[in-house]
Amino acid sequence: MNSNNFSARILAHIMSWEGFLFTVLAVLIVVNASASPFFLTVSNQINLFQLSIEKVIVALVMTLVIINGEIDLSVASIMGLAACAFGFLFQSGVPAGGAVVLALLLGGVCGAFNAFWIAWVGIPSLVVTLATLIGFRGFARVLVEDRGITDFPEWFDTLGQQAILGPIPLSMLIFFVLIVVCYIVLQRSTFGRKLYFIGSNRDVAEYSGVDVRRIKGLVFVASGFISALAGVLFAARVGAVRGDVALGFELDIITIVLLGGVSIFGGSGSMTGTVLSILIVLNLRNGMALSNFTGHLQTGALGILLILSVMVPNIREAVARLWKSFRATPT
Amino acid sequence: MLDKLVNRLGTNFVRITVLFLVLVGIILFFSSQIDNYLNARLFNRISISVAIIALIAVGQAMVVLTRNIDLSLGSIVGCVAYFLGGILAAHPGIPPLLVPVIAMLIGACFGAINGYLVAYLKLPAIIVTLATLAIFRSVLVESSDGTSITTASLPEWLIEFARQNAFVIGDFRVRWIVVIALLVALIAHIYLTRFRAGRQFFAVGSNPDAAEFAGINVRRIVMQAFLVSGALAGLAGFIYLARFGNITVVAGLGLELKSVGAVVVGGVNIFGGSGSIIGVLLGATLIDLLDTSLVRWALVSEFWRDAVLGMLILLAVAMDTFMSRKLLMRRNKMSDAELDRSTATTAVQSTRLVADNQAKTP
Numbered sequence: 180m181n182s183n184n185f186s187a188r189i190l191a192h193i194m195s196w197e198g199f200l201f202t203v204l205a206v207l208i209v210v211n212a213s214a215s216p217f218f219l220t221v222s223n224q225i226n227l228f229q230l231s232i233e234k235v236i237v238a239l240v241m242t243l244v245i246i247n248g249e250i251d252l253s254v255a256s257i258m259g260l261a262a263c264a265f266g267f268l269f270q271s272g273v274p275a276g277g278a279v280v281l282a283l284l285l286g287g288v289c290g291a292f293n294a295f296w297i298a299w300v301g302i303p304s305l306v307v308t309l310a311t312l313i314g315f316r317g318f319a320r321v322l323v324e325d326r327g328i329t330d331f332p333e334w335f336d337t338l339g340q341q342a343i344l345g346p347i348p349l350s351m352l353i354f355f356v357l358i359v360v361c362y363i364v365l366q367r368s369t370f371g372r373k374l375y376f377i378g379s380n381r382d383v384a385e386y387s388g389v390d391v392r393r394i395k396g397l398v399f400v401a402s403g404f405i406s407a408l409a410g411v412l413f414a415a416r417v418g419a420v421r422g423d424v425a426l427g428f429e430l431d432i433i434t435i436v437l438l439g440g441v442s443i444f445g446g447s448g449s450m451t452g453t454v455l456s457i458l459i460v461l462n463l464r465n466g467m468a469l470s471n472f473t474g475h476l477q478t479g480a481l482g483i484l485l486i487l488s489v490m491v492p493n494i495r496e497a498v499a500r501l502w503k504s505f506r507a508t509p510t
Numbered sequence: 511m512l513d514k515l516v517n518r519l520g521t522n523f524v525r526i527t528v529l530f531l532v533l534v535g536i537i538l539f540f541s542s543q544i545d546n547y548l549n550a551r552l553f554n555r556i557s558i559s560v561a562i563i564a565l566i567a568v569g570q571a572m573v574v575l576t577r578n579i580d581l582s583l584g585s586i587v588g589c590v591a592y593f594l595g596g597i598l599a600a601h602p603g604i605p606p607l608l609v610p611v612i613a614m615l616i617g618a619c620f621g622a623i624n625g626y627l628v629a630y631l632k633l634p635a636i637i638v639t640l641a642t643l644a645i646f647r648s649v650l651v652e653s654s655d656g657t658s659i660t661t662a663s664l665p666e667w668l669i670e671f672a673r674q675n676a677f678v679i680g681d682f683r684v685r686w687i688v689v690i691a692l693l694v695a696l697i698a699h700i701y702l703t704r705f706r707a708g709r710q711f712f713a714v715g716s717n718p719d720a721a722e723f724a725g726i727n728v729r730r731i732v733m734q735a736f737l738v739s740g741a742l743a744g745l746a747g748f749i750y751l752a753r754f755g756n757i758t759v760v761a762g763l764g765l766e767l768k769s770v771g772a773v774v775v776g777g778v779n780i781f782g783g784s785g786s787i788i789g790v791l792l793g794a795t796l797i798d799l800l801d802t803s804l805v806r807w808a809l810v811s812e813f814w815r816d817a818v819l820g821m822l823i824l825l826a827v828a829m830d831t832f833m834s835r836k837l838l839m840r841r842n843k844m845s846d847a848e849l850d851r852s853t854a855t856t857a858v859q860s861t862r863l864v865a866d867n868q869a870k871t872p
Contacts, residue, residue: 314820479648
């Protein structure tokens with residue numbers, strides 16, 4: 180093999196977005212590990228996941244939604260609504276197990292509601308989910324008003340946190356299983372290829388015989404269902420339900436996905452990128468928390484990160500142009 | 511029949527008439543449900559709260575007209591109210607006429623950040639302003655250090671100003687705040703309908719490529735829209751401070767969603783290019799009326815407000831989509847089946863056009 184060609188391929192790998200994310204992640208881990216001797220312990224790593232497990236679960240499905248060329252701003256409100264519906268049902272005497280199932284179903288219904296307006300009526304997802312961001316949160320508040328609901332059965336309070344596979348708790352196991360499922364769906368199935376196809380050019384996909392409505396509908400129902408699952412897990416972890424459960428989580432979730440290299444206009448991105456980006460954001464938050472930065476400063480930092488991540492194509496282009504002009508100048 | 515009527519009167523006129531009828535319908539409905547509902551006090555109460563939301567909604571409308579969106583407005587209002595309160599507490603001697611100007615300048619600075627990122631770096635507005643919504647709020651929380659502005663630290667004239675009436679007709683008291691908001695709306699209306707520079711907002715929103723080819727400086731228009739919406743949010747922040755006096759770090763939270771609601775319900779197309787300030791004023795009034803009336807309605811708890819607001823926005827957009835589809839059908843004289851496919855794709859095409867545009871333009 181031509182050695183020049185080989186080094187170019189290595190360079191291309193490093194220059195790819197996943198390569199860049201991997202480098203950032205490695206640096207973050209080294210910095211964090213050298214700052215605190217407890218960072219690399221198993222319990223800290225699990226703890227680091229547990230603190231935002233609900234967000235990262237939703238981020239996996241959000242990847243599918245955005246690659247499909249849509250956006251779902253209502254995920255945090257569905258999380259809140261599912262948690263509140265669970266609390267409401269439980270308080271009205273429904274056994275906790277049944278309440279969980281109903282809350283998950285409600286999430287699916289919310290997703291189907293979004294899907295109806297987006298895929299069948301043809302209103303842009305940005306507008307629909309902005310309206311349901313307000314609406315679903317409103318229904319959550321209708322259910323619990325300004326009360327806080329607690330005193331759930333003991334098995335529910337530990338749901339998701341009890342270690343079931345070695346030290347790994349249930350919610351993390353769900354996360355790992357979901358990674359595998361999403362990876363297979365997105366990168367190893369015809370459904371996934373159709374997702375990319377629709378995301379990069381909806382019309383061509385439609386004329387090529389892809390059932391665009393069905394696929395868009397399925398993605399939004401999945402998004403609603405998984406958000407509800409995340410909402411219930413959140414309620415279980417916190418042990419209480421209030422009207423503002425998961426308020427504003429959509430910002431973190433969308434940031435994670437975009438930082439992972441998924442294009443906001445759809446059609447490109449990968450599960451690997453999202454998973455790497457999840458690890459980066461978790462480590463960054465953990466590192467900032469260890470250095471005593473407050474939650475609000477972390478949110479601000481995430482906002483800046485979000486802007487930077489959509490600037491990536493611009494930056495990449497600028498670098499490429501610089502590189503070209505550098506190569507072009509005779510030495 | 512209906513089509514002919516719409517054709518003769520123009521869609522905009524029909525839209526505003528429908529909105530007005532809905533507004534009247536809501537007032538009649540609530541006056542049958544709530545005792546002592548329809549009187550001068552209703553006007554006095556509603557007009558003050560509409561004034562703040564209307565100012566923000568007018569700014570939001572300018573941005574939406576250019577095919578963008580500003581989700582950071584609530585945080586800008588909060589920041590301006592808080593920082594202005596701090597400035598006035600430290601320098602109570604600032605001439606009163608200068609204070610709203612300072613407020614608008616602070617607001618415009620925030621707007622400039624959004625505008626630069628969207629217009630010049632070509633980043634999608636929804637993402638940029640979602641991020642600055644969080645960034646501006648965290649700037650406010652961090653710089654406040656947990657303290658809040660209190661009425662006691664503000665100069666006397668400011669609190670007085672919020673209560674002063676411009677004129678009184680019978681029981682109807684029209685405050686200065688309301689007059690300011692109406693003036694701003696009037697200026698915006700005249701600017702958008704009668705001035706060349708104002709018409710360019712519509713051109714940019716309905717087709718950015720064509721606008722560019724027609725020699726319009728698209729970047730400058732988008733930048734202007736964000737500057738205006740920032741400055742108006744600043745003015746709203748000034749009124750917010752004068753009206754409430756006590757400002758905590760959560761001031762203005764959620765106003766951005768209400769303003770988007772007012773704009774969309776008011777008939778401004780969320781993909782830019784069409785809409786009117788009169789519609790926006792009616793939309794703002796409608797949302798605020800529902801908000802305040804639901805609190806007083808005994809049958810339903812006040813917690814229904816957001817649920818109703820969300821569904822209202824969805825309904826308004828659905829109606830808008832339906833109407834523009836009808837319009838397209840009439841223009842192209844196409845069969846129903848054909849239309850169904852093509853409207854679905856035009857919506858996507860237009861979004862994609864913006865997307866391509868933002869991606870391609872260096």
